[in-house]
Amino acid sequence: MPVSRDDVEYVAKLARIELTEAEKNTLTSQLSSILGHIETLNELDTKGVEPTFHVLDVKNVFREDEVVPSLPVEEALKNAPARDGGFFKVPKIIE
Amino acid sequence: MVRTGKSETREPSALTAHELRGLMQSGKMTCTEVVRAVFERIDRFDQQIKAYLYLFRETALEGAAHVDEKIKRGDELGAFEGIPVALKDNLCTREGETTCASRMLKGFRAPYDATVVERLANAGAIFIGKTNLDEFAMGSSTENSAFQVTANPWDLTRVPGGSSGGSAAAVAADETIVALGSDTGGSIRQPAALCGIAGLKPTYGRVSRYGLVAFASSLDQIGPMTKDVEDLALMMTVISGKDPRDSTSAEVPVPDYASVLDRDLKGMKLGVPREYFGEGIDAEVRESVERAIDRMRECGAEIVQVSLPNTKYGIPVYYIVANAEASANLARYDGVRYGYRAPDASDTISMYEKTKRSGFGAEVKRRIMLGTYALSSGYYDAYYLKAQKVRTLFRRDFENAFAVCDALIVPTSPTPAFRIGEKTDDPLKMYLSDVYTISANLAGVPALAMPCGYSREGLPIGLQVIAKPFGELTVLRVASAYERHRGFSLRKPPLNGTKAN
Numbered sequence: 001m002p003v004s005r006d007d008v009e010y011v012a013k014l015a016r017i018e019l020t021e022a023e024k025n026t027l028t029s030q031l032s033s034i035l036g037h038i039e040t041l042n043e044l045d046t047k048g049v050e051p052t053f054h055v056l057d058v059k060n061v062f063r064e065d066e067v068v069p070s071l072p073v074e075e076a077l078k079n080a081p082a083r084d085g086g087f088f089k090v091p092k093i094i095e
Numbered sequence: 096m097v098r099t100g101k102s103e104t105r106e107p108s109a110l111t112a113h114e115l116r117g118l119m120q121s122g123k124m125t126c127t128e129v130v131r132a133v134f135e136r137i138d139r140f141d142q143q144i145k146a147y148l149y150l151f152r153e154t155a156l157e158g159a160a161h162v163d164e165k166i167k168r169g170d171e172l173g174a175f176e177g178i179p180v181a182l183k184d185n186l187c188t189r190e191g192e193t194t195c196a197s198r199m200l201k202g203f204r205a206p207y208d209a210t211v212v213e214r215l216a217n218a219g220a221i222f223i224g225k226t227n228l229d230e231f232a233m234g235s236s237t238e239n240s241a242f243q244v245t246a247n248p249w250d251l252t253r254v255p256g257g258s259s260g261g262s263a264a265a266v267a268a269d270e271t272i273v274a275l276g277s278d279t280g281g282s283i284r285q286p287a288a289l290c291g292i293a294g295l296k297p298t299y300g301r302v303s304r305y306g307l308v309a310f311a312s313s314l315d316q317i318g319p320m321t322k323d324v325e326d327l328a329l330m331m332t333v334i335s336g337k338d339p340r341d342s343t344s345a346e347v348p349v350p351d352y353a354s355v356l357d358r359d360l361k362g363m364k365l366g367v368p369r370e371y372f373g374e375g376i377d378a379e380v381r382e383s384v385e386r387a388i389d390r391m392r393e394c395g396a397e398i399v400q401v402s403l404p405n406t407k408y409g410i411p412v413y414y415i416v417a418n419a420e421a422s423a424n425l426a427r428y429d430g431v432r433y434g435y436r437a438p439d440a441s442d443t444i445s446m447y448e449k450t451k452r453s454g455f456g457a458e459v460k461r462r463i464m465l466g467t468y469a470l471s472s473g474y475y476d477a478y479y480l481k482a483q484k485v486r487t488l489f490r491r492d493f494e495n496a497f498a499v500c501d502a503l504i505v506p507t508s509p510t511p512a513f514r515i516g517e518k519t520d521d522p523l524k525m526y527l528s529d530v531y532t533i534s535a536n537l538a539g540v541p542a543l544a545m546p547c548g549y550s551r552e553g554l555p556i557g558l559q560v561i562a563k564p565f566g567e568l569t570v571l572r573v574a575s576a577y578e579r580h581r582g583f584s585l586r587k588p589p590l591n592g593t594k595a596n
Contacts, residue, residue, distance in 0.1 A: 007468070015422060018445075034526070040408065041411050041482065051483035052483050071206060079202075080433065081430060082436070092442055
């Protein structure tokens with residue numbers, strides 16, 4: 001199923017990526033071509049097949065519920081593009 | 096130059112970790128000499144090869160001096176004491192930057208070392224620097240790095256492969272003794288094959304991913320890239336094992352991987368899947384791998400024809416699963432807490448959108464878009480869920496094959512190294528070159544790439560040895576036996592700035 005330009009704009013919004021007009025054009029044709037190839041999966045009958053979300057047979061990997069040191073605040077903030085005290089600072093969120 | 100007791104004198108940077116360990120311990124060479132020799136190679140060749148993004152020159156020399164003191168005092172030495180290691184730049188290090196070859200993380204200083212880095216450090220390793228990769232490990236040529244294109248040391252007009260192209264080129268050019276790479280769809284094995292070195296993707300969960308910048312969490316693994324099989328085994332013993340900080344790491348004991356290196360192939364059954372030798376494979380690659388299989392037969396292995404019927408569906412499955420997982424993993428790069436932030440955004444949503452517009456390269460954006468589409472409402476069942484079901488069929492194919500053989504022998508890349516720029520116009524063409532490597536990631540099985548010959552143009556060709564989950568001993572045993580009986584001499588790249596001749 002070919003991907004439309006509207007699809008590309010919708011997906012870009014979901015992914016929070018601002019695309020240029022040129023990128024929207026290129027991606028529309030590239031995604032269509034790649035997804036066209038991916039549609040060969042429909043040749044396979046997977047009725048009754050369990051999906052593999054995890055190749056290892058691990059479940060419920062827990063640790064003891066005890067307090068251990070975590071990343072110090074200063075370390076966590078050391079790459080911050082903008083900070084205010086112990087907080088990351090960002091442009092306004094709500095109007 | 097140092098006399099190693101063999102008939103030729105050899106440059107320290109050209110040696111392996113196991114050779115150097117003996118020479119340093121017996122006082123025939125100092126660690127400082129070795130590290131200096133490695134930096135001399137880098138100073139001489141890396142302007143052309145561009146394997147490194149960042150060098151740890153001072154700390155490496157300090158570390159070497161420290162090792163030399165330990166040796167002089169007769170202290171107990173670590174398993175990897177004094178061995179120079181290069182690290183792919185998607186592995187977090189407190190030292191230097193961790194950029195993933197992306198503008199998004201230029202300047203990022205990781206607040207912790209990856210578990211594999213800690214384990215090697217505790218074993219005495221000396222870190223030389225961070226190597227180039229395709230941005231966020233997305234690519235098969237290292238052309239997607241935001242900063243530089245790494246050249247193949249065998250022919251500087253060709254790619255080293257990817258995404259661990261920097262690590263592969265550094266090992267091949269003796270700009271390090273060993274390196275670490277990561278492999279999600281072939282990113283250790285394909286560059287290893289294209290650069291004529293050895294590389295191992297462990298079983299999923301064998302090596303902790305803590306500190307590896309995530310691309311596709313159900314596929315990613317860190318692994319060694321070295322000049323020979325023994326060094327792969329030595330590195331695996333150091334880096335493997337359960338890590339409480341990676342809940343996907345396996346509770347499986349780590350054997351002494353070097354213990355199988357002197358065993359032979361007698362009585363072993365090696366499977367050759369017909370689907371890997373059909374259309375699309377370069378004639379020279381096929382001949383080279385088939386010659387290697389003949390050698391293995393001569394060494395006493397029984398060769399068994401097998402089938403992995405779903406092989407051709409590997410690319411579509413991989414490009415849905417990997418990209419879907421990537422779209423989730425890369426959502427965090429939003430300009431809020433670290434990395435690049437687009438200036439002058441009026442609100443947070445616009446900050447996210449502009450940050451991702453400028454911070455990510457084209458291939459990364461393409462994959463995030465593909466992954467987001469596949470996971471979006473209305474498409475999840477048709478794409479992601481379907482792909483994960485086909486993944487189960489893949490695992491069954493491997494289980495069926497391993498019921499009749501101990502290991503599979505297959506090619507790594509359909510062609511030797513291609514030219515820089517040759518495949519960049521057509522992303523699908525680039526993706527299709529991953530066909531022989533992705534299955535091992537989808538099934539979670541261990542896979543080792545190693546040299547099996549050279550093309551008529553002098554370019555390396557590599558084969559893969561694949562075994563069942565946690566079958567690293569089998570893979571290393573087969574690889575080591577073949578290495579001892581390969582029937583041709585291993586070459587070094589003709590580094591003088593011109594094409595391989």
